[in-house]
Amino acid sequence: MAKKSNKKTGPRDSFYADKSDKELFLLYRENKDVDIRNELINRNLYIVEILSKKFINKGIEYEDIYQVASLGLIYAIERFDTDKGFEFSSFATPTIIGEIKKYFRDKGWSIRVPRRIQELSKKVNTASVFLQQQLHRVPKVEDIANYLGCSQEDVLEAIDASYVYKPKSLDLSYDNDGDDKDIQLMDLVGSEDKSFTNIENKDFLERAMSKLNEIELKIINDRFFSNKTQMAIANELGVSQMTVSRIEKKVLSKLKKEYEKMSL
Template sequence: MKNVANATNYLDIDTKELFRIYSKDKDNKDVRNILIERHLYLVNLLAKKYINKGVEYEDLYQVGSLALIYAIDRYDIEKGYEFSSFATPTIIGEIKKYFRDKVWALRVPRRVQELSKKISEAKVALEQENKTHPKVKDISDYIGCTEEEVLEAMEASYGYQPISLDSSGNDDSEDKDITLIDKIGEEESSFNNIEQKDFINKFMESLNELEVKIFKDRFFLDKTQSIIAKELEISQMTVSRIEKKIVEKLRKEYEKHL
């Protein structure tokens, strides 16, 4: 009963504060479990990107859930990044690794399979370290092989188990005429923008009210400097000067982000 009471006490605490608590007490399983529950939606979203590619959704969800736990254990809230930005590369990396480890459909040399696994692990490590997708040269330097070998293994990694899009996607007699191609949905464009949105939102927190207004109008609403100047009742030269200041600040923040 005491453990249940302790867990209940944490339910009303916001996520950031829970991460601070967990960072100081890694043995606090109640906080850890709540953090897992609050972020399973991320696993669900990312796992759905890879359905209908020869692996059951339940398997992908399980792999992604383990990756989520791994990310929670490693996340350092004091570095200032949103957890979703930190966890997404880890979850995607583990799902891709699962494909490479379990679902080779073509006869690929063992050497290439093992190198593909190393590449998958290197990508995750480099993405976590540099907060950006690594280039072929970065991966080859990290692993200690040539760029040609990396490209060869990456090309071979497409040998996942193929499934015909004309095959039935359901064993029920009522749906026997429905094929997999009928069930493939459109990819959510927001998946690839999670990290970028977090960065932009954090950047705007460093701007004052006037700068935020000009930043949004210029780069999101495509307003001209003259229109913004009229709306704010200031000179166009002032708008131009503030815009240059914002762009320079954005460049510096992005360099630090990398």
């Protein structure tokens, strides 16, 4: 009864202070009290801090990562079930990391750019907005370089790097001069010529097959080019099917190693 009285008249945080995490989760599952959730959040913010620090210097500000991780903590609290028998920290960690990685996929640099260039890119963007207001015109590269105290080459490098922060959609259309039909970006992007791959594979097979003995060569040709069964090949060679299988595995393993060497 004393606790009930404290709940009505005293601060809610003092009422929840002597509750264990499990007790709070059970209470929250019953009534979805926001004050209980806030208490659980405050108790477990240390998990957010630890996990957020693992993603420092990866292209996104720590404060942004911390906020996303905090949101992940809230999701974990909403989904946690004490009946499963897991520790909350073990349950919350993959949920929080998942939210952080999702944020990186949505907002992060699509191509890894040196930290120095990332920071300079932000300064260039800020300086560009400021100088445009001061000069009443779009600032030149020289203006930005003088304002930041760096070279024009550094500014140009930062501007180029900023384009990889958010890649353009392949569905983006460009006006085609003299033609009614627009050109999509995907039509301008080059693609790998498959004939080169076919030539490389053919050359590899010819060189690899030349190293096989007569029986190995027959088994590979019959199995993969003539679609014969191991039993049919075994009958032709007068050996057991197990022997054919063993030779086949040995040759395939040898070809795999040769291919891996070629790929290095």
